Amino acid sequence: MKILVTGADGMLGKDLMAMLSRDPEVMGVNRSGMDITDLDKVKDMIARYKPVVVVHTAAFTDVDGCESKPWDALRTNAVGTRNVSLACMEVDAAMLYVSTDYVFSGAKAAPYTEWDTPDPINLYGQSKYAGEIAVKDHLRKFFIVRTSGLYGRHGKSFIQSILHAAHDKPELTVVNDQISLPTYSRDLADAISRLVKTKHYGTYHITNTHENFGISWHDWAALILRETGMANVRLTPITSAQLNRPARRPPYSALGNTFFYLRDFPTMRPCHEALTAFLKEVGLK
Ligand SMILES: NC(=O)c1ccc[n+]([C@@H]2O[C@H](COP(=O)([O-])OP(=O)(O)OC[C@H]3O[C@@H](n4cnc5c(N)ncnc54)[C@H](OP(=O)(O)O)[C@@H]3O)[C@@H](O)[C@H]2O)c1
Numbered sequence: 001m002k003i004l005v006t007g008a009d010g011m012l013g014k015d016l017m018a019m020l021s022r023d024p025e026v027m028g029v030n031r032s033g034m035d036i037t038d039l040d041k042v043k044d045m046i047a048r049y050k051p052v053v054v055v056h057t058a059a060f061t062d063v064d065g066c067e068s069k070p071w072d073a074l075r076t077n078a079v080g081t082r083n084v085s086l087a088c089m090e091v092d093a094a095m096l097y098v099s100t101d102y103v104f105s106g107a108k109a110a111p112y113t114e115w116d117t118p119d120p121i122n123l124y125g126q127s128k129y130a131g132e133i134a135v136k137d138h139l140r141k142f143f144i145v146r147t148s149g150l151y152g153r154h155g156k157s158f159i160q161s162i163l164h165a166a167h168d169k170p171e172l173t174v175v176n177d178q179i180s181l182p183t184y185s186r187d188l189a190d191a192i193s194r195l196v197k198t199k200h201y202g203t204y205h206i207t208n209t210h211e212n213f214g215i216s217w218h219d220w221a222a223l224i225l226r227e228t229g230m231a232n233v234r235l236t237p238i239t240s241a242q243l244n245r246p247a248r249r250p251p252y253s254a255l256g257n258t259f260f261y262l263r264d265f266p267t268m269r270p271c272h273e274a275l276t277a278f279l280k281e282v283g284l285k
Pocket residue numbers: 007008009010011012013030031032034035036037056057058059060061076080098099100101128147148149150151155
């Protein structure tokens with residue numbers, strides 16, 4: 001199956017390529033191969049390759065950076081995604097767009113469903129939501145896959161930051177008023193590689209799961225430290241107001257995997273099992 005993957009050098013992109021590229025017809029492109037902000041280049045590449053489906057992972061993913069560079073965020077996440085959608089439309093390709101839990105405000109107290117209305121509270125979420133609208137405006141054959149808190153072997157994530165900090169400092173402070181569902185990039189890549197080979201188009205929430213429907217960054221950090229034998233590091237909960245980062249974060253952004261489950265795809269595993277698998281993958285367990 002001819003699949004083109006954008007953002008192939010990113011964290012998710014690399015895991016996706018490792019999973020999909022056993023098929024010689026799968027091609028990954030990075031920024032130098034296809035800058036998604038350049039409509040002519042995007043159209044040219046997609047018209048020449050004629051994929052059956054484009055898996056679009058490329059994005060401006062620095063959530064705080066989006067606040068200081070709003071035009072760059074919109075150019076990449078909104079216009080770039082629009083460019084990919086237009087190019088897909090011209091060759092009748094399907095498109096899978098990877099979006100985020102940050103399209104939601106976090107005011108809800110139960111997992112967000114695919115039919116909840118997005119109301120982003122930061123620039124990153126707004127730009128990714130604008131990307132979703134562009135996909136829906138141009139295509140009938142689309143998947144929108146919202147996920148959250150990605151971590152994996154090929155990128156910098158919360159886990160790596162906590163482990164580095166734990167080596168340098170005797171005490172760590174982590175926010176306990178933001179709850180979400182951290183998701184292993186390899187698990188998401190596996191789910192996407194199954195979904196993309198179907199015609200079950202639509203919007204999906206795909207994350208690892210948790211018995212309490214979400215975990216705070218503080219509790220996630222405690223689990224990471226415990227699982228890596230560093231439970232002795234002192235962990236102090238703080239509030240988002242104390243941390244005072246440039247971008248506001250939704251206080252609760254756990255996603256419910258309703259449609260993925262109802263379509264009979266394999267259930268995503270719990271966060272703690274995925275964490276163990278990741279720690280084994282990187283040789284920390
Ligand atoms: N990370 C998370 O926690 C998270 C959570 C929810 C959803 N998501 C979504 O999941 C997807 C994958 O995230 P990720 O963490 O794997 O991201 P990532 O590691 O930051 O990778 C993104 C890739 O996009 C590329 N890119 C940026 N601008 C580009 C452009 N103009 N043209 C072509 N390529 C460009 C980057 O290339 P350069 O290195 O050259 O900039 C990078 O290789 C994204 O769509 C993101 O919004 C991520």
